[in-house]
Amino acid sequence: MNVDRQRDEPKTRAALYTRISSDPSGQRAGVERQRRDCEAHCAARGWTVVEVFEDNDASASSGKPRRAYERMLAAVEGGGIDAIVTWHNDRLHRSPKELEAFIDLVERTRVRLAVVTGGDYDLTSPDGRLAARIVGAVARKESEDRSRRVRRKHLELAESGKPAGQLGWGVRDDGERELVREAAGRVLAGHGLMTITRDWNRRGVTGPTPAEWTAPTLRRALLSSRVAGLREHGVDPSGRTLGQLRPAVWKEAIDRPTWDQVRAVLLNPERNTNAHRPTRYLLTGLIDCGVCGARLFSRPRDDHTKRYLCAGRRRGHQLSILAVPVDELVAGQVLNLLTTASVRDAMLAQADAGDGTSLAATLAALGAAQSRLQVLDDDYYVRGALTEGRYRSVRVKLEREIDRLHASVDAVTRRRTILHPDPRSFWAEADFAQRREMLALVVERVIVAPGRPGMGRFDQSRVQVGLTPWARRGEALQRGALASPLAVPS
Ligand SMILES: [Zn+2]
Structure with missing residues (x-):
């Protein structure tokens, strides 16, 4: 108590x-x-x-x-x-x-x-x-x-293309705009953000803060709509999806198509941001045994020489081939093919026709869907014109549509990025995942025939490269692209 x-x-x-x-x-x-x-x-x-x-x-x-x-x-x-x-x-x-x-x-x-x-x-x-x-x-x-x-105040600012606060890095003067153009060009050429920022710090380039440039800072700047001269309403802090875009009152650094491509490269989930990945086998999953048709798997021998090996040993044959020379041989053939103008043109045309829509049309549809989403949000939150149930069901459908369009844009722009104007320099700068993508674009299968006695350690006549259908069509336009001497990339 x-x-x-x-x-x-x-x-x-x-x-x-x-x-x-x-x-x-x-x-x-x-x-x-x-x-x-x-x-x-x-x-x-x-x-x-x-x-x-x-x-x-x-x-x-x-x-x-x-x-x-x-x-x-x-x-x-x-x-x-x-x-x-x-x-x-x-x-x-x-x-x-x-x-x-x-x-x-x-x-x-x-x-x-x-x-x-x-x-x-x-x-x-x-x-x-x-x-x-x-x-x-x-x-x-x-x-x-x-x-x-x-919200109304923010919407008004956005509709008139004015910044929400202070203008961010990249578009405040011509010097910054020039740096954005440099970074965008290098990203599309396959340079990593770390490489670019290391370079800038060495050159003493000043950034948004007094601190040195870091890859995430540059990434955020390149993903932001302001560098393309656009005012975004309803910004996703991750930069992954776009809000509603309108022409801004400030001068752009790069044009919209360039910005879209830079975004596609930076947002590619397979992009390798880890520089310290262990060495891997380039052709894993693409290379088959010419005796039994089984997939070759990669395995270092006891002396640590990298090899592709058939698992068919139990079926009475033993087939293996040195990994480094075969990787280089196939890469050389791919680059020869991609540096042949008529083959590239044929492949580019097919990339656009890929799923029946052009990149421009898909990007336009994506922009429209994102605008509808913003209008929907404003109808619900600002104008109070929708019930919560109606709002949620429409939003779920729109989000699904936006995801589908993103996937489509990613697929098309990735192919375009890989069909780079200078495939050799792209290859030299590319990470493992990018090289694999480039290969998979052109190579359907690599078939390895059994070795013959007396042919030395590596016999390149054992290796037969089967091309993907669209690479075959491109090649048909230019017979002999593969007949030119094979250049092995360093
Ligand atoms: Zn086999």
Whole structure:
């Protein structure tokens, strides 16, 4: 039993509740001030403050859990608190739902509620409950109006192509624009971001911050719509999806098609950002045994020479071939093919025709879908023209459509990126995954015939390269591309 309750003058045990939040009046909501006012309120009534509960959330209507608030309600349930003192009703309840749950608690426990500004609500009486509900509804509307006004302001800026704040790195002057063009060109030529930033730091190029250039900083700058002279509304912080794009008031650094290609390269999930990958076998999965047709697997011999080996040993034959010379041989043939103008042209034409749509058409469809998504968001959040159910179902469909278009753009632009104007320099700079993509574009299968005695360590006549259908069509236009002397890349 509670000792206090047995005295003539039972002591009222009060809990103070304060919450940091955005404050429309901008003055009196500081937590220290809230607390002092609440303490004065208790002192005037002779109440004892037993605990102060304090939450910190920036938005009044945020749905984040409030740990201190929940602990306080539990303390009330447990019978340790007779009264709650708060500075304003909107500190205590963020939504009608929370208010109703609180009213239930009051009715069960008879806890008292004292509000420093706006008077006390006696939540045990119907009038008190009505007053609290009205005050809560007004506070909620103010909060919603405020976030609508902020969104509306951002939308207006975006529609007029103006920056949301300070203009970012890359488009502030001609020097920065020149650097963006350099980086974009090098990314499309297969250079890694690390290589470029190392270079810039050596040259003393200044960036967005006084710190040295890092690959993530450059990546963010190149992915941002501002370098292409576009103002984006509804920005995805990861840079992966685009918001609604409009022509900006500032001068672009690179044009839209170049920017789209740079994005496709940087967002390619197979892009190898790890420079310290172990050496791998270039033809794994593409190379077969000429005796039994089984796939060759890669394995270093006891002397650590890399080899491709048939698993058909148990079937009475043993076939293997040195890995390094066969990799170089096939790569040389691929590069010969890709540096032949007529073959490249035929392949490029087929790349565009690939899935029946051109890159330009797919990019246009993607832009349109992203604009629809932004309009939908604004219809729901800003104009309030949709029910939540309708909004969610349309958004899910649009997101699916955008994912499909992204995949399509990735496929087409990847092929184009690989069909680079200078395949040899691309190959020299490319990482393992990029080289594999380039190979898979041209090579369907490599068949290895059994070795013949007396032909030395590596007999290139054992290796037969089967081309993909579209490479075959390209090659047919230029018979003899493979007849030229084989150049082995270093
Ligand atoms: Zn075999």
